[in-house]
Amino acid sequence: MSSVQHPRLPLELLLLICQQTNNRDSLLNLCKTSYAFRVPAQRKLYEDVYLVGCSPRVILYWCRVIRRRPDLAIRVKRVRLVSPTTAEVYPEEADRIFLALTRCVNILWLELPYEAATYHSSWLLGAISRMQCPFRLIVFVGGAQTSLEDIRCMLLQQPRLRILHLQSKYLPLDRHFLRRMSDPVGRDPATVLPYLFAVKTHSPNVEIERHLQRIETDIGDLTPPLARYAASLTVLNIHFNSSREPELQAIFAFNRISQLLPNLLHLALAEKAQAKDDCWYIADDSPALTISRFPRLQTFTLVTSRISQFNATEPDGTAVHVDDAGAMQMLCRATMLVGSKTLRRLIIGIQPNEDLRFPERMFIAAKYPRVSSGVEIRHFCVAKIHPMAVSQFFWT
Secondary structure, eight states, X not given: OOOOOOOOOOHHHHHHHHTTOOOHHHHHHHHHHOHHHHHHHHHHHTTEEEESXXXXXXXXXXXXXXXXXXXXXXXXXXXXXXXXXXXXXXXXXXXXXXXXHHHOTTOOEEEEOOOSOOHHHHHHHHHHHTOOOOSOOSEEEEOTTOOHHHHHHHHTTOTTOOEEEEOOTTSOOSTTHHHHHHGGGTOOGGGSSTTOOEEEESSSSOOOSSOOSXXXXXXXXXXXXXXXXXXXXXXXXXXXXXXXXXXXXXXXXXXXXXXXXXXXXXXXXXXXOOOSSSOXXXXXXXXXXXXXXXXXXXXXXXXXXXXXXXXXXXXXXXXXXXXXXXXXXXXXXXXXXXXXXXXXXXXXXXXXXXXXXXXXXXXXEEEEEOSSSSEEEEEEEESSOOGGGSOOTTTO
16 A cells, blocks of 8 residues: 655745744644644744753753754754752853854853852853953843953953843943953953943942943942933833832932933832832822923833832822722823823833732733724733833843
8 A cells, every 4th residue: 555645845934834833832733733834843943942940961962953954053043051959060150051053153141140059150250261252242141140351252252242241249230341341361451342332230320331232230329320321211111129218219219310311211110019118108209290391211120028008199189099909090091191102002010029918910001003003002010020021121
């Protein structure tokens, strides 16, 4: 009996089918479904490599695939690699891992988010400090324990880097950062990271000597560091611990920023959730009273963990309690109405502390075009705060 011959789809159509999903499980299932899908699905899978929480054996298997399949190595665009914390990584294994990275010549986005210094990760950090990089990154993410010595060699080889995310509090992006990185090798600081336009750091008071357009940082002295970017800055995200001190509270920071950076397009202020205590306060102003000070603002996000109520939605308005879902949605709508014509989305998030005084919620108001003409304001409430929804750092 002759076998039945099924018609084969062109590779272009198979690629289009695989491009319809970014879910790794779905792509793996496509590989198992049919041999015809294996090549296009593998191409998609290897574009974004996620090696977090994996054993050394899994990571080294990926390294062997990269060595044997140069066609897949050149497909890699993004790598997120975290060293194992439960198994020992030997020096020769670390060298094999980063040798595999050097075969991925088209990496644009590299993340090494080490959260804690461990014996298991020390060899990996040492390997990257000696790595010769054939790739030219657009984005680099370093972990909480990353030092300047760990990343100097690699960053000096990245003239096209646009976005730098350093999670270490002990690696300040002050005005001497570029000089500290370039002086040991005799480089001119002006030639280091010339196209850098976005930085994300836990160290306050960013003063790096570049025309930054996006900054995400912990709160510090808002002046003079931020004032130097008044002409270029379009995205600002600030995280801070709420306090009884007015100058460290969300609405005060909002008012101060409106004076320093009136040309912002995207602004987010996020209070960090704290342990249970009595540090609750009433905001002097609601966002509706100050949003009009930003003539170009397109999105505004306020995530609070300690505000119990906003005093007023307008000069003669009444107080709005954050646990009143209906009133909070009306507050978002009122803020959109009094804001500039450019404002298209507003988010107010309520983040609970240990005492669970108020439930976690995210109130959203946004402008949508009408079928006929003009726009309409829609407002709604969701039960969880989604981190990607409140940040405009990577996606604007």
